[in-house]
Amino acid sequence: MKFLISTLSIFILAMIINSCTCSTCGNQENVIPYEVLSKADLFIANQTGSKFFQSYIKPDFTKSKQIENGYFLTYNLFIPEKPFVKGEIRFTVDTLGNVNKKMEIFGIPLCKEFPEDCNFLIDEEAAKNIALKNGLEQGVKPWKFGFLYDVVYKKYVWHVLSTLSESEGEYGYRASGKELIISPSSGEVIQKNDWKIN
Numbered sequence: 685m686k687f688l689i690s691t692l693s694i695f696i697l698a699m700i701i702n703s704c705t706c707s708t709c710g711n712q713e714n715v716i717p718y719e720v721l722s723k724a725d726l727f728i729a730n731q732t733g734s735k736f737f738q739s740y741i742k743p744d745f746t747k748s749k750q751i752e753n754g755y756f757l758t759y760n761l762f763i764p765e766k767p768f769v770k771g772e773i774r775f776t777v778d779t780l781g782n783v784n785k786k787m788e789i790f791g792i793p794l795c796k797e798f799p800e801d802c803n804f805l806i807d808e809e810a811a812k813n814i815a816l817k818n819g820l821e822q823g824v825k826p827w828k829f830g831f832l833y834d835v836v837y838k839k840y841v842w843h844v845l846s847t848l849s850e851s852e853g854e855y856g857y858r859a860s861g862k863e864l865i866i867s868p869s870s871g872e873v874i875q876k877n878d879w880k881i882n
Contacts, residue, residue, distance in 0.1 A: 821861075827845060
């Protein structure tokens, strides 16, 4: 009996110690030094403006990590009063926090240089109405909407996809349709494209 109580006590103690050390398991905040994070914050804020950065951009420590010769950093963009505005910012820095400009720098809205591109007024319903007015065909299935960062235009846009044909057979999945790229700030149709999967 004494042995059972002793074994049970050791097991419970081990569980308590394990739960204490694991309380920070998923928290990667300690992995990114404060000096590195401060420099990364400043890099983003210099492009978005300090107020926009402080209000709408937060580091995502679950996706940020230490890599060889530096850190891979991820931030989330979210505007609570405009819930359709969701984005991800990512880039790499060296061990001192200097941005590696030879690697991908993704998702930073250039609000300071182009403030009009960060005045997000067009939600999904408005984007749908713009697509209708611009003759986007209904197609064979419901349209797909995406509020996405476009690497070509270096800003956030609405992508609206219509599927005009779709089939699946011995040659695999095939589909084609049209795509509209719409400014979420002005409602302007930036581009209309054909798309195809063979």
